[in-house]
Amino acid sequence: MKINSPLDAYKYLPGTNCGRCGEDTCMAFASHLIDRSKSAEDCLPMVEEDKYAKKLEELEKLLAPEIREVTIGTGEKSVSIGGDDVLFRHKLTFFNKTAYAYDVTDTMDEKELEERINTIQTFKKFYVGEFLTLDMVAVRCVSGKPETFASTVKKVIGLTELPLVLCSFDPAVLKAALEVAADKKPLMYAANQENWKEVAGLAKEYEVPVTLFAPNDLDLLKSMAKTFAEMGIEDLVLDPGTFPTGKELKTTFENFLKIRRAGIDGDGEVAYPIMAVPLTAWMAYDDDVSASYWETVVASVLTVKYGDIMIMHSIEPYALLPEMHLRDTIYTDPRKPVTVDPGVWEVGSPTADSPIIVTTNFALTYYTVESDISSNKIDCYIVVADTEGIGVEAAVAGGQLTADKIKKTLENAKFDLKEKTNYNTVILPGLSARLQGDVEDKVGSRVLIGPADSGRLPGWLEKNWPPQNK
Amino acid sequence: KFDVARSSEWNTPIQEVTLGATSADGGSRGHTITLGGEKAMPFYFDAEMPNRNYVTMDVFDMPISMAKSVKSNYEDVMGDPAEWAKKVVNEYNADMVTIHLISTDPLINDTPAKEAAKVVEDVLQAVDVPIVIGGSGNPQKDPEVLEKAAEVAEGERALLASASLNLDYERVAKAATDYGHAVLSWTQLEINAQKELNRKLMKQCNVPRDSIVMDPTTAALGYGLDYAYSNMERIRLSALMGDDELNFPMSSGTTNAWGARESWMKESPLKEDSDWGPREYRGPIWEIVTGLSLALAGNDMFMMMHPTSVQVLKEITQTLYG
Ligand code: B12
Ligand code: SF4
Numbered sequence A: 001m002k003i004n005s006p007l008d009a010y011k012y013l014p015g016t017n018c019g020r021c022g023e024d025t026c027m028a029f030a031s032h033l034i035d036r037s038k039s040a041e042d043c044l045p046m047v048e049e050d051k052y053a054k055k056l057e058e059l060e061k062l063l064a065p066e067i068r069e070v071t072i073g074t075g076e077k078s079v080s081i082g083g084d085d086v087l088f089r090h091k092l093t094f095f096n097k098t099a100y101a102y103d104v105t106d107t108m109d110e111k112e113l114e115e116r117i118n119t120i121q122t123f124k125k126f127y128v129g130e131f132l133t134l135d136m137v138a139v140r141c142v143s144g145k146p147e148t149f150a151s152t153v154k155k156v157i158g159l160t161e162l163p164l165v166l167c168s169f170d171p172a173v174l175k176a177a178l179e180v181a182a183d184k185k186p187l188m189y190a191a192n193q194e195n196w197k198e199v200a201g202l203a204k205e206y207e208v209p210v211t212l213f214a215p216n217d218l219d220l221l222k223s224m225a226k227t228f229a230e231m232g233i234e235d236l237v238l239d240p241g242t243f244p245t246g247k248e249l250k251t252t253f254e255n256f257l258k259i260r261r262a263g264i265d266g267d268g269e270v271a272y273p274i275m276a277v278p279l280t281a282w283m284a285y286d287d288d289v290s291a292s293y294w295e296t297v298v299a300s301v302l303t304v305k306y307g308d309i310m311i312m313h314s315i316e317p318y319a320l321l322p323e324m325h326l327r328d329t330i331y332t333d334p335r336k337p338v339t340v341d342p343g344v345w346e347v348g349s350p351t352a353d354s355p356i357i358v359t360t361n362f363a364l365t366y367y368t369v370e371s372d373i374s375s376n377k378i379d380c381y382i383v384v385a386d387t388e389g390i391g392v393e394a395a396v397a398g399g400q401l402t403a404d405k406i407k408k409t410l411e412n413a414k415f416d417l418k419e420k421t422n423y424n425t426v427i428l429p430g431l432s433a434r435l436q437g438d439v440e441d442k443v444g445s446r447v448l449i450g451p452a453d454s455g456r457l458p459g460w461l462e463k464n465w466p467p468q469n470k
Numbered sequence B: 001k002f003d004v005a006r007s008s009e010w011n012t013p014i015q016e017v018t019l020g021a022t023s024a025d026g027g028s029r030g031h032t033i034t035l036g037g038e039k040a041m042p043f044y045f046d047a048e049m050p051n052r053n054y055v056t057m058d059v060f061d062m063p064i065s066m067a068k069s070v071k072s073n074y075e076d077v078m079g080d081p082a083e084w085a086k087k088v089v090n091e092y093n094a095d096m097v098t099i100h101l102i103s104t105d106p107l108i109n110d111t112p113a114k115e116a117a118k119v120v121e122d123v124l125q126a127v128d129v130p131i132v133i134g135g136s137g138n139p140q141k142d143p144e145v146l147e148k149a150a151e152v153a154e155g156e157r158a159l160l161a162s163a164s165l166n167l168d169y170e171r172v173a174k175a176a177t178d179y180g181h182a183v184l185s186w187t188q189l190e191i192n193a194q195k196e197l198n199r200k201l202m203k204q205c206n207v208p209r210d211s212i213v214m215d216p217t218t219a220a221l222g223y224g225l226d227y228a229y230s231n232m233e234r235i236r237l238s239a240l241m242g243d244d245e246l247n248f249p250m251s252s253g254t255t256n257a258w259g260a261r262e263s264w265m266k267e268s269p270l271k272e273d274s275d276w277g278p279r280e281y282r283g284p285i286w287e288i289v290t291g292l293s294l295a296l297a298g299n300d301m302f303m304m305m306h307p308t309s310v311q312v313l314k315e316i317t318q319t320l321y322g
Helices: A006-010 A026-034 A044-048 A050-063 A110-122 A146-159 A171-184 A196-206 A218-230 A246-264 A278-284 A288-304 A317-331 A363-374 A392-398 A403-412 A430-443 A454-464 B081-090 B113-126 B142-152 B169-179 B191-204 B225-240 B254-259 B279-297 B307-321
Strands: A069-072 A079-082 A099-105 A124-127 A130-133 A136-140 A164-167 A187-191 A210-213 A236-239 A309-312 A343-347 A356-360 A380-385 A425-428 A446-449 B017-019 B033-035 B054-060 B096-100 B131-134 B159-163 B182-186 B212-215 B301-304
Touching: A006 A026, A006 A050, A044 A050, A099 A110, A099 A146, A099 A317, A110 A136, A110 A146, A124 A317, A124 A363, A130 A317, A136 A146, A146 A164, A146 A171, A164 A171, A171 A196, A187 A196, A187 A236, A196 A210, A196 A218, A210 A218, A218 A236, A218 A246, A246 A288, A246 B307, A278 A288, A278 A309, A288 A309, A288 A317, A288 B279, A288 B307, A317 B225, A317 B279, A343 A363, A343 A403, A356 A363, A356 A392, A363 A380, A363 A454, A380 A403, A392 A430, A403 A430, A425 A430, A430 A446, B054 B081, B054 B307, B081 B096, B081 B113, B096 B113, B113 B131, B113 B142, B131 B142, B142 B159, B142 B169, B159 B169, B159 B212, B169 B182, B169 B191, B182 B191, B191 B212, B191 B225, B225 B279, B254 B279, B254 B301, B279 B301, B279 B307, B301 B307
Parallel strands: A099 A136, A099 A309, A136 A164, A164 A187, A187 A210, A210 A236, A356 A380, A356 A425, A425 A446, B054 B096, B054 B301, B096 B131, B131 B159, B159 B182, B182 B212
Antiparallel strands: A069 A079, A124 A130, A343 A380, B017 B033
């Protein structure tokens, strides 16, 4: 972004405070432009009225992120990468989480291909209200044959909607694949010192994004990027090489830092998304577990520091889970609140006989508990106390989860336990056992202490619910 | 030509803190360990990193419950802290040992401080690496426990864990200064609280700058690591830019990773989740990734538990260190 204060953005707005953007004033809207929670087209008068067209265009240029945003694939599953404005996430947030591509090759037999693709596109892990998933398939040419590669790519397209990376340094191979896949807007991987002219030709002809590969040669990488940009090819991704071990790995890390720092600091010629290929870990280790571990380690380092897209091989859950979670960690918006609304909420279709479960309004706690229950098809009420976004154990320690809070939550929701339920009993989290007496007194209900981890609730309920003697 | 400037904002090196004392300095450790000294973010090209990362492995003064894949490594030494310490140093390549005196907790065994201090002596006898001495986490009892432990470890330059705002940090600080130890300044994911405690340790308790290490709290991958990561990164950046209340090496309770259900549960409690695969492999990598991300945020010392995690974390941090 070329401007950094709301005042700078305000100058370009109509200044009528019409409110159509959902903000009361143009100034308020301007501050959302700067924190990137709104975009210029949200000001409808600017979009609709011709007299603002020029201002809109200028404003959009000023607001464009330092690092170019590149989109791969089409439709719902397409991914955007890049688009960042800062070097440290707490200064704003990182945009467009790192896209994870997992490889298949054109020498795999049909069954293996199908199985791998199926894992890549169906793998999912619930986390804070949504599922973490994987993004892309990288099809690697191992056969060296254009027809073989093209036919594999065709098969892959038949199996998945996920965006593709087409991997080969042979322009003839890439061309054959683009013939069948260009309309899906795959990413070409890659142009290098030898093939760049032909690959640039393909990028222009088929209008697809392309990775520039210059292993450990930032001068070459930059000059290639400059040349491509001058040719009008700007959907670029930079790959400075991912060396899996030793001194070269250290250099790889430094290359990522250098490219991103230069880009954010205003060197437009290298301000593109960066690609990592942790898959190279498989060249360093023989056994699957060691290779998977090291691949995850390399991917972690480069997810934290500036990798925007990466190609990996291991689809073992013990590799995928930490990778997905780390990416989510780094790309979580540090500005957004992590709470859910307090209240008494229904899961499934609870009746007067259903359990009543108490928890906190910390989003991580709530969604963990809610999903543990709903995925096991248990109907119940969840009493979400306003603990100011603090989890159970810390809230008990810090005094945000108390008998009074629980009572108040029930009252505010006009949820009378005696009236609405048959047992007048609430279930407290195991980690808040010490509130039991207090809750019995203040809420006037009976209290059961559940397990420490809500993952064990379903089994626990089987044994303990309904409570004996009404 | 590609060109990028070195950072001009980072003009203040992190304080160096040396742990352990050899016979030359009146102790009995085989070697010392120096933390800190960075002039740039970790592993950056802006300036050489003077000291590598170190791992201290947990030893407890009584058998405790732990994840199955961790426990299986320690079953033979659970009842014997000295043997346990030997095992982590000789077999698992620990740079240091943390002896946690958790049996002193009044709600556990209420072991008297004096008795607990004997365990510290045993561990000092058993291994010659620098040590960290941890209490039980009970704010009423810890100051007394750490006092006694500091006394028996006099001259060894241990790290006392911890001083925090919710206990009598003055007593802990005094134990450190009286007996020549360093102190771990522990706060809960809050940069201002960290500044406050460090300031109190320096100004009110006269702890020298070269005797403070910070623990700004580690929340596990998937359980608040996003806070913990940025908290550390902000602390380190402020320090490099001259905030002398935050200008200390950092330590991470990386073992917190074992609290995440992904690291220890046999399978996902959610039917909709894909299969989580074998937990024997899930646990160690959870600890590795938790620690590794914090290494990139500026953390210097890692408190860890699983041997595989220690080995891999050391390998990657030393590779990046060069
Ligand atoms: C992150 C964290 C914090 C963050 C909290 C961020 C947040 N938004 O919650 C911050 C930094 C703010 C914090 C502060 C404090 N913390 Co803190 N914190 C942690 C930490 C590292 C993780 C907690 C967490 O998020 N867990 C994940 C969530 C999802 O777990 P959960 O809410 O408990 O939910 C689970 C279960 O309770 C259960 N469950 C939930 N609901 C229900 C309902 C039913 C019916 C059932 C059956 C089960 C169930 O299932 C859930 C999934 O497993 C833990 C240590 C650890 N590794 O556990 C310490 C910890 C919880 N904190 C602790 C303490 C002491 C504090 C402070 C008091 C420290 C201080 N002196 O300032 C403050 C209190 C602050 C406050 N309340 O105002 C102690 C608590 C000790 C105790 N038992 O009393 C812990 C255990 C650390 C320790 N060992 O000392 N903390
Ligand atoms: S829609 Fe545009 S003109 Fe109207 S208030 Fe918002 S920013 Fe101002």
